[in-house]
Amino acid sequence: METTDKLEEHSSKKAGQEIEMELEFTSFYRWHHWIRVLSIIILIATGFYISVPFIIPAVNAQPTNFLNAEFRGLHEIFGFVMISMFIGKTYYFFFAVKDRMEIKSYKDVVSLKNWLSQIGYYLLLTKHPKLSGAYNVIQLLAYLVFYIAITGLIVTGLILYVHSFHLGIGGILYESMRSLEVMFGGLAAVRELHHLLMWGVIFFIVGHVYMVVFNAVYGKEGTVDSIFSGYRWKRNH
Numbered sequence: 001m002e003t004t005d006k007l008e009e010h011s012s013k014k015a016g017q018e019i020e021m022e023l024e025f026t027s028f029y030r031w032h033h034w035i036r037v038l039s040i041i042i043l044i045a046t047g048f049y050i051s052v053p054f055i056i057p058a059v060n061a062q063p064t065n066f067l068n069a070e071f072r073g074l075h076e077i078f079g080f081v082m083i084s085m086f087i088g089k090t091y092y093f094f095f096a097v098k099d100r101m102e103i104k105s106y107k108d109v110v111s112l113k114n115w116l117s118q119i120g121y122y123l124l125l126t127k128h129p130k131l132s133g134a135y136n137v138i139q140l141l142a143y144l145v146f147y148i149a150i151t152g153l154i155v156t157g158l159i160l161y162v163h164s165f166h167l168g169i170g171g172i173l174y175e176s177m178r179s180l181e182v183m184f185g186g187l188a189a190v191r192e193l194h195h196l197l198m199w200g201v202i203f204f205i206v207g208h209v210y211m212v213v214f215n216a217v218y219g220k221e222g223t224v225d226s227i228f229s230g231y232r233w234k235r236n237h
Helices: 002-011 026-050 067-095 099-112 112-122 136-160 170-183 187-219 224-229
Strands: 015-025 231-236
Touching: 002 015, 026 187, 026 224, 067 099, 067 136, 099 136, 112 136, 136 170, 136 187, 170 187, 187 224, 224 231
Parallel strands: none
Antiparallel strands: 015 231
């Protein structure tokens, strides 16, 4: 028993370091993240189909194979799920008391030393800089571009939506969305912009997954585990 205790103590103390668990993401943030992941996957898949239909419906004597309409309906449902996640996340970012780690991250943006250290870390030249919040400066830049793209997708998506549904939310937003449609240069230009912004989100996902895996393997602080459990490992010198 004494030997086991010594081994546990040695595992938590290595080279003068103490390792402890630290709450990084609350349950709301984790649920929001995975609902958003599901929404993005479905929106990308259905969006590709709406753009270039790649499934042929089964032959039926009755005109009831409205496969394109079904994909479009699914796309619009998860589009509104994405909008709700966007609104909830924006409110949570500014006003949540328990999850201030994200907004604290912006303290590092004005530090040139932090930028150089972070770039050096990804090039395997320097150690990871000490962070004020949950994200490093490169992650913050990526998230900023991501939210700009999501905002554009929401706006262009609503412009396209009001042409399909003229009652309810579609009727309420019709006039304002038509005005934005004119500003964007017409419906064809809106469709093209919506498609290009989708590719921007796809590129973000590729970079995001790479950075998460890199930090998990190279940093060994449980960064992947934190989005499931909420906790990461923190080294105290």
